[in-house]
Amino acid sequence: MSDLSRFLPLSNRPKHDESAVTNTWNAELADVLGALTAALAPLPDTAWAGDSRRPGWSVHDVVAHLAWRLSTARGERWRTSARSLAEQGFSAAAAELAIARRTAASVDASPAALVMDLTRLRDAAAAGSGGDAVQTGIGALAEAVIAAVDVAASLDVPIAVPERASGAVALRRALEAPTEIKAVTRGCTLAATDADWSFGHGPVLQGTAAEILLFLYGRSDTAPRPAPKA
Template structure:
């Protein structure tokens, strides 16, 4: 299975020359956005209104937040997030949902506008653009991957996520996950049954790449399961 650690500058992995560490994920991000756009384009409005796997979020809000995140400058994202945090009593979850709902309720938040926005972001990313309003780092990739996985699980439409992308995002999230999730995965190896990646040390916990990601991001209560004994 792939050694994913070489792709990320992780503070808790052995020190070595990191000159070749990947800092942009243009190819993978463009692929995810392309797959998400293709899946969303034919959906009826009712599907967009469906509940997502993220509590209290609709599919429309998940996609609107992704489009906002990927097309907004870092400075503006910070300002908007800080303002929303103060307005929502300093609840990070409520602040993020409020941003998503404003984005979904705006003229740019309709299904047609969002599909067009994602297509533009896909094209800009594929072209190798990397400026303040076209994000191509691992954070942007993580937002796109979990949005795609969430939407796919919510509406039952397959959305292809590259193995390297799903594995890198799972690894990053496993290191940053809340305590209650780390309590399940600590001291174990996480292995995808449908992708060529695994990471960690200890007994193997497995699931599909999507199942692992949904659990790590709190979109599912179903934890990866112990691998069958040989």
């Protein structure tokens, strides 16, 4: 398995030429959005109304928030988030859900419109566009990957996420996860059983890439399991 840390600039690994390291993930983002839109397009509106793996969020909320996140410039995202945070009594979770629900309830955020929006964002990412066209950093990729994994698990539909994308996002999330999740993964190696990536040091905890991501993002209580002894 490949060690995903070699793809990212991390302070705890040996120093070497990092000229190939980039904060732009256009190709991976385009692939994730393409797979997500292909899965969403044929679904009836009733499927979008179903619960996602994120407590209190519908599938529609998840997709609407993703479209808002990818298409909104950083400054405007910050202002909207700060306003929502104040309105929701400074609960970050409630503020994020409020943004998602407002977006999903808008006149141009029907399921069909959101598929069109994500298709446009996919095309912009594939063309190498950034800035106002589509956000393409690792944060944007993380939003797209967990949304795709969440939708796939919630609706039991296959959505292929590239290995490099799932591994990079899992590594990023493991580094910044809440304390209760870090308590499970600290001092261990996380390894995907269906993708060629692993990271960390210590006893191996394994699961599919989707299982690991759902746990790291609090979408599942099922932690990666110890690898079988040889």
